[in-house]
Amino acid sequence: MEVVKGQTFRYRREKYEVPAEAKEQLKYYVKIKKAILDALKENELTIAQLSEILSLPKHEVVYYLMTLIKYGFVQVGAIDEMDEYYTYKRLK
Amino acid sequence: MHEARSEVEFDALVVGGGIAGCEAALNIANNGYTVLLVEKDLSIGGKMILLSKVFPTLDCGACITTPKVSEIARHTRITILTGSEVGSISESDNHRFKAGIVKHPRYVVDEDCTGCQLCEEACPVNVSDQYQFHLVGRKAAYIPFSIASPRIAAIDMENCTLCGACEKVCPTKCIDFTQEEEHWTVSVKTVVIATGFELFDPLGMPRYGFGLYKNVITSMQMERQLAPTRPFHTVLRPGDGKMPDRIAYVLCTGSRDTSVGNPICSQICCMYSIKQAQLLMGALPMADVTIYYIDIRAFGKGFNEFYEQALGMGVNFVKGKIGKIIEKDNGNLLLRYEDVSTGKLHEAEHDLVVLSVGVLPNKSMQSVFQDLSLLEDTYHFIKQDDPILNPARTSIEGVFVAGTATGPMDIPDSILSAGTASAEAISHIIQSQ
Known part of the structure; x- marks a missing residue:
């Protein structure tokens, strides 16, 4: 197969299969990302509230939410009166 | 398919690009000798470059590591191989060592990457970020961390879905999925082991x-x-x-x-x-x-x-x-x-x-030496010839050890240890000429 600069992924795809785990991981991330961003569409929410809405363990919400902050999809909101939990809001 | 390189000569091989390896490489190069610095990670700087601050001065870890790292990166007598491992070292003729090195593919042409991170933005994948100790995610097309040296993207092939999004947005077309392992054979006069420690x-x-x-x-x-x-x-x-x-x-x-x-x-x-x-x-x-x-x-x-x-x-x-x-x-x-x-x-x-x-010993050098015996101490750190009188000498003449490869120590002691190892290595180069 001819290698074209800027499209070398096609060459790799011809020779090697994408690991099934990588595909599953991407699917899961896309699903969680959509669910978090949908949940934050209307309201600012805390991690506990997101966990309840998404039926997802809090530690997973923390991981994905912090990742979405890093990628610029989510912004940090206010902290509660006890200075314990922040709210988070959708940015994009 | 492996790309084999013909034998290249350097005065010194430094194994490990943490603070001790960097210091040793810099000292040897500043004295007029050529150095090949081999680092297994995608960036030099070791664990120190990831620290928030250092004790007891509370200096910013990144701020004091970065100038040294960039001096090494720009040094004309230092060649750096990141994402690479020393597979074997053996004795060759004329008091030299022959080392076999494997450079793992980064899937990015180093010289052409500008570090713009557009590939990172375009990549749809999210995987656990090892440089943030798995607290947050990163992309499969990524720059390891903001002050990485070299600041060049890499493709995590284990998690890449080969969607091509990174290649489409790359302004310099530097992403290259055809890259394979490169095998280098180098001839050196001396070796400094600065492989650091495991946590x-x-x-x-x-x-x-x-x-x-x-x-x-x-x-x-x-x-x-x-x-x-x-x-x-x-x-x-x-x-x-x-x-x-x-x-x-x-x-x-x-x-x-x-x-x-x-x-x-x-x-x-x-x-x-x-x-x-x-x-x-x-x-x-x-x-x-x-x-x-x-x-x-x-x-x-x-x-x-x-x-x-x-x-x-x-x-x-x-x-x-x-x-x-x-x-x-x-x-x-x-x-x-x-x-x-x-x-x-x-x-x-x-x-x-x-x-x-x-701190635990890094045992990666255990099987590297062929026909030569690199001794370890009781706790599997590299055995020093004499911890007080000859702290940088190992059981192999011409092979020296720096930093935490010899045992637990803090950053100033690692730098001092690297100074000793580089002085011994320079002396060995002079004697072997």
Whole structure:
């Protein structure tokens, strides 16, 4: 197969299969990302509230939410009166 | 398909691009000799470049590492191979060594990447970020961290879905999925081993609940949380995103403990924990920080004053050995410990526990030397010919050792050790001419 600069992924795809785990991981991330961003569409929410809405363990919400902050999809909101939990809001 | 390179000659081979390896390479090169620096990771700078601050001066770790790292990167007599491993070293003719090196593909043409991160933005994949100690995600097309050297993207092929999004947006068309392993054979006059250390994995101590209880973290995870390029927006519990206010440090996790096979003191845990405690008191002024210790070993210059400063700031020190950690329903943690001074058992509740993990030997050089015997000490660190009189010499003439490859030590001692190793290496080069 001819290698074209800027499209070398096609060459790799011809020779090697994408690991099934990588595909599953991407699917899961896309699903969680959509669910978090949908949940934050209307309201600012805390991690506990997101966990309840998404039926997802809090530690997973923390991981994905912090990742979405890093990628610029989510912004940090206010902290509660006890200075314990922040709210988070959708940015994009 | 492997690309084989013809034999290349250098005066010195430095294995490991942490602070000791960088210092040794720089010293040798500044004396007029050519150096090949081989680093297994995607960036040089080792563990130090990931630190928030260093003790006891509280200088920014990145700020003092970066100038040195960039000096090495620009040095005309230093060739750096990142993402590469030394597979074999053997003796060859004329008192030289022959080394076989494998350069793993980065899938990016180094010279053409501008570090613009457009590939990173376009990549749809999210995987756990090893440079943030798995607290947050990163892309499959990524620059390891913001001050990585070289600041060049890499493709994580294990997690890449080959969608081509990165290639489409790359302005210099530098992404190259056709790359394969490169095999280098180099001839050198001397070798400096600066392979550093491994951190103890607390999964080996199930009674502390690491991995199971999400609010039990390692000291490197806390180090990242305190760094300017932190994974979270502030210091938070990974279990539920709560700002912690009762933080416990468990010293000697994986050190001075025969039950995990490491009876020796790691020499740095007391001080880095005290440093983190001070930084936490700055980041979370209302938080209580308690350090559970067996002994506080504040032996270096300015260390005891640093410890006293922490005491003055209100850090609570408890001479107690932690037996077990139990998680409560709200994610808080109960620490069962023996008060060493009274012999009585106590329980204390905290909302975040930091395990001050110890230093273990990096055993990656064990099988590298062929027909040559690189001796190890009792604890599997590289054996020094004489720790006092010849601390950089190993059991092989012409092979020297620097930094924590010889045993636990702090950053200033690593740099001093690298100075010794480079002086010995230069002397060996001169003698072999």
